[in-house]
Amino acid sequence: MNKTVSLAIRNAARNKRRSITTVLAIAVGAASIILFGGYKQSMKYGFETNIVQIIGHLHIYRRGFFSYGAGNPSHYSIDNYQGLIDSITGDPQLRDKLTVTTPVISLFGIAGNYAKDASKTFFGRGIVPSDKAAINKWNDYGIRLYRVNRTEITDNDTEGGIIGQGLARMLRLCDELAVKDCEVQPAAVVKSDNAAKEDFSALEEPSTALEPKGQYPRLDLLGASSKGAPNVVSLFIRKAVNQGDKMTDENYVEMHIDLAKRLVFGKDKGRVTGIILQLKHTRDIPFVVERLRGRFKAEGLDLETEDFEQLVPAFGQAISMFNTIFSFIAVVMCIIVLFTVVNTITMSIMERVNEIGTTRALGVRRSGIVRLFITEGALLGATGATVGVIAAVAAGYIINIAGLTWMPPFNVEPVYITILIFQEPWFVPLTWGSLTTLSIVSSFFPARRASRMAVVDALRHV
Amino acid sequence: MEIAGKMDSAVRLKDVTRSYEMGKVKVEALRGVTMEIAAGRFSVIAGPSGSGKTTLLNIMGLIDSPTGGTVEVCGTDVLRLNDDALSDFRARKVSFVFQTFNLIPVLSAYENVEYPLLLAKMPVQERKQRTMEMLEAVGIADFSRHRPNELSGGQRQRVAIARALSKRPDIVLADEPTANLDSKTGSAIIDLMLRMQRDHHATFIFCSHDRQVFEYAEELFIMKDGLLIERKVTT
Incomplete structure (x- = not known):
C-alpha cells in the first residue's frame, strides 16, 4: 500500500473517537442525501407513471x-x-x-x-x-x-x-x-x-x-x-x-x-x-x-404534438419543488460535512505539529504534507460516504417493504412511500464522489496551512 | 578565534547572522559567525544555553534561514534554493538526530528507518536490505516491529540514529542527542555514533553542552552570545 495512504489510515486510527464521529457525521449526510434523493426520484417516477397511465406520453392535436x-x-x-x-x-x-x-x-x-x-x-x-x-x-x-x-x-x-x-x-x-x-x-x-x-x-x-x-x-x-x-x-x-x-x-x-x-x-x-x-x-x-x-x-x-409535461404543468412544478427541497437538504448536509472535516483535520494538525516539523526535516516537501492530510480527509470522506450509502440502502429497503403510504395533493388513491436509490445509476456514485471530494477540499486549506509552517518552529512545538 | 583552513568542507558559513522578533524585543541569536567544518569529521558545537548553537545547527541543516551572510553546505550555496529544492537537498544529504528522538509514532522502528529511503525512492529490495542492516548495526533489529512508544529512550535514539544514517547522508546533525538519556545510555549512544561515523564516513556535527561529548570531538567549536569564540582541533 502507498505509504501516504498507510500513514493516513494509521493517523486516522490514532484518535478513534474523533475519526468515528467524523465518519458518522459524513455518513449521516450521505444517507440523508441518498434517502431524500431516492424519495425524490420515487416521487418523480411515481408522478410520471401516474400521469402516463392516464393521459399517455404524447397527444396529437390539430394545430x-x-x-x-x-x-x-x-x-x-x-x-x-x-x-x-x-x-x-x-x-x-x-x-x-x-x-x-x-x-x-x-x-x-x-x-x-x-x-x-x-x-x-x-x-x-x-x-x-x-x-x-x-x-x-x-x-x-x-x-x-x-x-x-x-x-x-x-x-x-x-x-x-x-x-x-x-x-x-x-x-x-x-x-x-x-x-x-x-x-x-x-x-x-x-x-x-x-x-x-x-x-x-x-x-x-x-x-x-x-x-x-x-x-x-x-x-x-x-x-x-x-x-x-x-x-x-x-x-x-x-x-x-x-x-x-x-x-x-x-x-x-x-x-x-x-x-x-x-x-x-x-x-x-x-x-x-x-x-x-x-x-x-x-x-x-x-x-x-x-x-x-x-x-x-x-x-x-396541420397537426402538432404535446407531451405529458406540457399537458400537465403541475408535473414539472412538483418536480421542481422536490428538487428545491433536495438541493436545500444537500447544501445543509454538505456544510455540516465541510465543517466537520475542517475541524477534524485542524485538530489532527494541531496535535502533530512536531511530527510535521520532523517529516519536513527528513526531506518531505510542502506538497507531501498537503498530500498526507488530504489523504486523511479523503479517507474519512470515503469511509463516511460508504457507510452512508450502506445505511441508506438498508433504510431504503426497510422503508420500501414497510408499505407506508401517504396521500399526495390531487391524488385519488394513496401512494406508497418508496425510496428509489438506484433508479438513476449515477445518483449514488455522484453522492459518494461529491462527499469524498468535499472532504478533500475541506482538508486542503488546513493542510496547506500546515505545510507552510516554518520547520524550525514546528520542531520547537511541544 | 581560529577559522578553519581551506580543506574539503561539509559546511562553510560566512558572517552568518540570525535575529528574531520576540514581541517588541529583537533577539540576535547569531551575530556574524564565520566557520568551516571539514567533511568526514566528528565535530561538536559547544556552548551554554542561549549561545546560538542550536540556531547554528538549524541553519546548517537547512531548516532555518539566516538573516544575513552566506551558507554553503556540501559545496552548494543553499540560500539560493527554493523550499522544494531545500527539501530535496535535506532528503539526500542531511540527516538529523534530535534530543527528543522525533520518531513518527504511527510507524514501527523498521518503518521509521525505512522512511528516508522511501523519500529517496530507493528500490524495494535495496530498501529492505538497507533498513535491516541499519537496525542490526544499532542493535535494535529484534525490536523492528515495535512502535516508538514500546521502546525505551535509548532504543528510540538508536532507531533515530539508524534513521539518520540509512540514506547515507553527507552530514548528520545531532542536537543534544544524549540530553534525555541517562549517562550510561548516553555514553553508549555516543559510542554508537562514533562507530557509525567511522563506518559511514559521514560528517557528524554535534551540538551539546555535555562535557562528556567534548572528549570525542575531532573538532570543537565554542559558541557564546551568538558568536563563535573558539575552535579546537583534537585529532
Missing part, C-alpha cells in the same frame, strides 16, 4: 387545439383519424417505440338528471375502454402502485361512462352511485322546474332509452355539435370516481368514444379531437416527436 380547442373542440378536430393512427403504427421507426395509439375526444356541455331535476355543466372525454386499460398498465420504472386498473367500462358498453363523485353529488346521484360521505342537498335549495326538462327532452335522439338502463342511472348530456347545433345523448353511469381535485371532481365525465362522437360529431364518425400515444419508454419522446413533426410537415398535416 391550435391546445390553446383554443377547449372552447370549440369540434372545430379543432382531426379528420380520418383511423388513417392517421394506421400510418403512425405502421411507421417502421415508430412501431417499436409505441405501446398504445388511441383516439380521444375532449368535450364539454351540460349534464342533466331529469329524475331529480338537476343539471350541471361538465367537461370530459371520450375514450376507447380497452385502450385506456392498456394505457393503465404502463409501468416502465416498476413503481409500486396502489391502483392498477382505472377502467370501468368495456368496448361494447357504448353508452356507459363514469363521472366524478362531486358531479354525482351535484346531480343528486349519491344513493344510486353509492357515493360515500355524500351530503344531501337541503330541500329548500331544490326547486322543481320542468321547463328545462321539457326543452332538454325535445333534443334527445329517438333511439336513446328514456329510463335508466338496468340498475345504472342515466344522465342526459347536452353539447354543441360540430355544426354548432345543440345535440343530446344519454349516458349510463357505471360508477362515480373521485377525481382528486374538487374542480375536476365536480365536472368530469368519461364515456365511450362512440358516445362522445355522437354528441360532438353526430353521424361523422371519422373525426376525433386528438390521438394519444403511449411509448414504451419516456426517453423516446424527443425522437418520436421529431419523427412525427417530420411526417406532418412532409404530408402537409
